Amino acid sequence: QQQVKQxxxxxIVQKGGISIINCAYENTAFDYFPWYQQFPGKGPALLxxxxxxxxxxxxxxxxxSFNKSxxxxxxxxxxxxxxxxxxxxxxxxxxYKLSFGxxxxxxxxx
Amino acid sequence: DxxxxxxxxxxxxxxxxxxxxRCSPRSGDxxxxxxxxxxxxxxxxxxxxxxxxxxxxxxxxxxFSAQQFPDLHSELNLSSLELGDSALYFCASSVGGGGxxxxxxxxxxxxxxxxx
Numbered sequence: 001q002q003q004v005k006q007x008x009x010x011x012i013v014q015k016g017g018i019s020i021i022n023c024a025y026e027n028t029a030f031d032y033f034p035w036y037q038q039f040p041g042k043g044p045a046l047l048x049x050x051x052x053x054x055x056x057x058x059x060x061x062x063x064x065s066f067n068k069s070x071x072x073x074x075x076x077x078x079x080x081x082x083x084x085x086x087x088x089x090x091x092x093x094x095x096y097k098l099s100f101g102x103x104x105x106x107x108x109x110x
Numbered sequence: 111d112x113x114x115x116x117x118x119x120x121x122x123x124x125x126x127x128x129x130x131x132r133c134s135p136r137s138g139d140x141x142x143x144x145x146x147x148x149x150x151x152x153x154x155x156x157x158x159x160x161x162x163x164x165x166x167x168x169x170x171x172x173x174f175s176a177q178q179f180p181d182l183h184s185e186l187n188l189s190s191l192e193l194g195d196s197a198l199y200f201c202a203s204s205v206g207g208g209g210x211x212x213x214x215x216x217x218x219x220x221x222x223x224x225x226x
Contacts, residue, residue, distance in 0.1 A: 043112065043219050098155060
């Protein structure tokens with residue numbers, strides 16, 4: 001049972017474009033919402049994270065938008081670069097556990 | 111490089127066999143987490159150890175067990191292996207035991223298990 005639903009499964013964006021990945025959750029006990037980036041052959045690496053009392057967090061070209069009432073959060077990758085091509089996972093955590101979304105494979109075309 | 115090491119990188123074995131995966135956390139990290147990543151199930155939390163003690167349990171099968179040793183390295187034991195156990199197994203570590211915003215999990219490179 002997927003506690004965090006992530007979409008789309010994959011997306012292709014042109015260099016300089018915006019990539020948007022959406023996630024939704026049901027469990028209101030979640031209190032930590034990280035995004036992980038994974039390159040082929042590597043383990044996931046923390047990209048950016050947000051708490052539920054904040055509606056937006058920006059780090060460089062990466063922004064998380066969080067809508068607590070809708071139980072949704074999203075990752076925006078601005079000015080997408082070929083080096084951003086990877087699989088992105090949203091996650092939600094509480095009580096030491098992280099529940100991951102299914103992942104979105106982002107391909108940035110030069 | 112996250113500082114988390116996992117061995118072996120690849121493991122090929124037969125159904126019914128038992129294997130042991132090893133993880134060394136980042137220096138100073140007391141928590142170790144195990145995850146299974148498969149194509150159909152995604153990334154699933156299996157179990158967490160904090161300073162030698164089991165802290166949290168996820169979707170871990172009874173055929174699987176783990177432990178964390180006094181030097182804080184951890185082993186995941188998988189027995190009576192089935193074809194469906196073929197997956198990437200990741201270990202992650204964090205400083206504390208609470209997880210969450212101030213306790214980032216750092217992932218290792220994973221062990222790819224193939225059960226034939």
